[in-house]
Amino acid sequence: MEVAQQSKFVRDIIDTREDAESPIVLEEVTGDVLAKIIEYCEHYQNVSLDNNDKNNDVPQCLDGILPWDKQFMEVDQDMLCKIMVASNYMDIKPLLDLSCKTVANMVRGKSEEEICSMFNIIDDFTDEEKKQLLEENEWVEW
Numbered sequence: 001m002e003v004a005q006q007s008k009f010v011r012d013i014i015d016t017r018e019d020a021e022s023p024i025v026l027e028e029v030t031g032d033v034l035a036k037i038i039e040y041c042e043h044y045q046n047v048s049l050d051n052n053d054k055n056n057d058v059p060q061c062l063d064g065i066l067p068w069d070k071q072f073m074e075v076d077q078d079m080l081c082k083i084m085v086a087s088n089y090m091d092i093k094p095l096l097d098l099s100c101k102t103v104a105n106m107v108r109g110k111s112e113e114e115i116c117s118m119f120n121i122i123d124d125f126t127d128e129e130k131k132q133l134l135e136e137n138e139w140v141e142w
Helices: 008-016 031-043 067-072 077-089 093-107 112-118 127-136
Strands: none
Touching: 031 067, 031 077, 031 093, 077 093, 093 112
């Protein structure tokens, strides 16, 4: 039960449901993704994941991700995206932060074209639309 309680979404359902034996339905999460999330939660079940100091005594990599976390996130892009969506849906902030940091590290230093290629993004904006977007978002550093 401790593992399930790491999800605010699941914790709220447990706290408010009348029938303690009824199953908890996670419509947005497939079995393979749930297995990965459970693996993560089991690894951190005795650690307060809301505490930013959880990693003070563990050496971090240069990219700011703990060695175990880095190995855990060595999945294909499809699974990475599914973990990100599911951790957001299930409200597991540390896992959402980890998946976002993983993606950020993947794109760090890459050109626009490389990022589009990496994520199969098709640039179908006209030059005029691009110019308008740049003008509307002048604060963005290109």
